[in-house]
Amino acid sequence: xxxxxxxxxxxxxxxxxxxxxxxxxxxxxxxxxxxxxxxxxxxxxxxxxxxxxxxxxxxxxxxxxxxxxxxxxxxxxxxxxxxxxxxxxxxxxxxxxxxxxxxxxxxxxxxxxxxxxxxxxxxxxxxxxxxxxxxxxxxxxxxxxxxxxxxxxxxxxxxxxxxxxxxxxxxxxxxxxxxxxxxxxxxxxxxxxxxxxxxxxxxxxxxxxxxxxxxxxxxxxxxxxxxxxxxxxxxxxxxxxxxxxxxx
Ligand SMILES: [Zn+2]
Ligand SMILES: [Zn+2]
Numbered sequence: 001x002x003x004x005x006x007x008x009x010x011x012x013x014x015x016x017x018x019x020x021x022x023x024x025x026x027x028x029x030x031x032x033x034x035x036x037x038x039x040x041x042x043x044x045x046x047x048x049x050x051x052x053x054x055x056x057x058x059x060x061x062x063x064x065x066x067x068x069x070x071x072x073x074x075x076x077x078x079x080x081x082x083x084x085x086x087x088x089x090x091x092x093x094x095x096x097x098x099x100x101x102x103x104x105x106x107x108x109x110x111x112x113x114x115x116x117x118x119x120x121x122x123x124x125x126x127x128x129x130x131x132x133x134x135x136x137x138x139x140x141x142x143x144x145x146x147x148x149x150x151x152x153x154x155x156x157x158x159x160x161x162x163x164x165x166x167x168x169x170x171x172x173x174x175x176x177x178x179x180x181x182x183x184x185x186x187x188x189x190x191x192x193x194x195x196x197x198x199x200x201x202x203x204x205x206x207x208x209x210x211x212x213x214x215x216x217x218x219x220x221x222x223x224x225x226x227x228x229x230x231x232x233x234x235x236x237x238x239x240x241x242x243x244x245x246x247x248x
Pocket of ligand 2: 208
């Protein structure tokens with residue numbers, strides 16, 4: 001059945017070095033429910049290490065959690081990669097790990113990267129440097145995500161850094177993406193006015209939260225469920241599905 005769900009499909013847990021320590025599964029779930037969100041996605045930088053804990057933390061609450069990760073391309077473009085299952089996200093994460101440089105994370109410079117359980121209890125520290133670019137192109141990430149059973153959406157495309165439009169300057173022809181993500185700093189009307197050439201792309205607006213207060217209830221997705229195929233249908237306005245963005 002078609003229904004509208006408030007969705008914030010881009011957020012970071014304590015596995016992202018830039019995220020606050022409050023970004024643990026039970027507090028993220030609590031904040032999502034307090035905000036009236038129906039659907040969130042967990043998207044740490046270049047790793048799916050905490051997706052299983054997030055999915056488990058939301059179990060029985062009615063909140064849908066889409067497992068994902070935010071992958072950085074060799075052009076330093078960020079893409080949110082979303083999957084139906086934690087296994088799919090982890091398999092893509094394992095592939096991504098093989099395309100990261102071998103460096104170790106410098107906690108003093110970037111912050112710590114914590115793997116936690118569903119209660120938010122510390123399990124271990126990820127030592128690899130996650131906040132960096134892979135050696136994969138934007139096209140390779142889009143194709144690889146699809147081959148792994150998911151969908152890739154260019155992240156915060158209105159931003160001056162780590163964005164498809166800023167770093168490449170355009171959406172490559174034939175790039176198989178269902179839509180684009182705009183940040184909290186842009187409204188749909190502003191973005192549409194600035195990019196008439198991108199009118200055919202659906203938009204979602206996500207919080208890209210690194211702290212609880214940054215989670216965002218601006219995107220309503222009308223769909224028959226929370227599978228990634230339903231998100232794609234909504235972004236493409238197919239079969240009665242669609243996306244409605246609030247400006248504030
Ligand atoms: Zn990003
Ligand atoms: Zn992000």
